[in-house]
Amino acid sequence: xxxxxxxxxxxxxxxxxxxxxxxxxxxxxxxDLILTLDxxxxxxxxxxxxxxxxxxxxxxxxxxxxxVVTEAYVPQFFAFREGPLLKRFVESWMMHTGLKxxxxxxxxxxxxxxxxxxxxxxxxxMMDLPTVGCAKDTLVRYEGTLAEAKESxxxxxxxKGDTIGxxxxxxxxxxxxxxxxxxxxxxxxAIDLVKNIGGKYRIPETLRRADMAARFFxxxxxxxxxxxxxxxxxxxxxxxxMLHSAFRGQNIVL
DNA sequence: GCGACAG
DNA sequence: ATCTTGTCGC
Numbered sequence: 512x513x514x515x516x517x518x519x520x521x522x523x524x525x526x527x528x529x530x531x532x533x534x535x536x537x538x539x540x541x542x543d544l545i546l547t548l549d550x551x552x553x554x555x556x557x558x559x560x561x562x563x564x565x566x567x568x569x570x571x572x573x574x575x576x577x578x579v580v581t582e583a584y585v586p587q588f589f590a591f592r593e594g595p596l597l598k599r600f601v602e603s604w605m606m607h608t609g610l611k612x613x614x615x616x617x618x619x620x621x622x623x624x625x626x627x628x629x630x631x632x633x634x635x636x637m638m639d640l641p642t643v644g645c646a647k648d649t650l651v652r653y654e655g656t657l658a659e660a661k662e663s664x665x666x667x668x669x670x671k672g673d674t675i676g677x678x679x680x681x682x683x684x685x686x687x688x689x690x691x692x693x694x695x696x697x698x699x700x701a702i703d704l705v706k707n708i709g710g711k712y713r714i715p716e717t718l719r720r721a722d723m724a725a726r727f728f729x730x731x732x733x734x735x736x737x738x739x740x741x742x743x744x745x746x747x748x749x750x751x752x753m754l755h756s757a758f759r760g761q762n763i764v765l
Numbered sequence: 766g767c768g769a770c771a772g
Numbered sequence: 773a774t775c776t777t778g779t780c781g782c
Contacts, residue, residue, distance in 0.1 A: 549772095550772075550773085551773075551774095552772080552773050552774075553773090553774080554774095584771095584772060584773075585770095586769085586770040586771075586772095587770065587771080589771050589772055590771095592772075593771095593772065618771085618772070619771050619772065620771055623771090624771080625770095629771070630771075630772085644771085646771045646772085647771075647772090648770085648771060648772095649770095649771080650770065650771055689771080
């Protein structure tokens with residue numbers, strides 16, 4: 512384990528050099544595709560959900576895929592556990608749909624990381640895709656106090672003084688989210704993305720949906736039940752699609 | 766030196 | 773993340 516961390520640390524430092532943060536803000540278009548990913552774990556099994564929504568709010572459904580976990584979770588090295596699973600999911604999704612995400616939103620950090628290489632950066636660099644990380648807790652220290660009002664932000668700086676992410680209060684009085692760009696996205700555009708997704712809760716709508724869908728998938732699989740073609744969340748139906756050539760004879764993509 | 770540490 | 777009951781509050 513000692514040696515593994517040493518290797519991973521070197522890898523992170525090398526990969527961090529490949530992370531590209533544009534100088535100008537990214538302007539999203541109304542029909543840009545947002546792919547939001549989340550994973551539920553149970554032993555070595557991973558239940559992955561990918562919510563697909565346009566910038567204008569149109570839902571393109573929620574995709575599900577099962578996979579196997581091979582790496583342990585080590586704080587600060589989360590990317591090496593979850594990254595490969597996310598990468599396989601996105602590759603599979605692109606192959607089955609023929610689409611390409613305009614931005615991938617991930618439950619975890621981007622550059623707001625001790626070596627500026629969170630899982631969102633890892634995926635962004637590995638697949639050369641724009642990515643954003645949104646986490647529930649911070650991994651790095653920050654200075655200052657975040658205002659109570661909804662949509663207040665507070666920058667997180669590294670030792671050099673670069674802004675590597677922000678705290679974002681998505682609702683008044685709730686704990687903030689920790690938002691940072693993963694790759695090819697300006698830090699303020701990462702904030703814009705999460706603000707635009709919005710929703711009624713602390714967790715941005717698409718992330719909350721991906722989380723619920725992954726939990727649902729896990730529960731159904733464990734019970735040996737068939738996956739329905741739609742899932743109702745907060746009173747709205749979302750189309751469910753399996754990213755498998757076959758999954759107990761279930762509805763296959765396309 | 767000690768503790769804390771995304772999911 | 774997961775293991776887990778009741779309970780407080782909108």
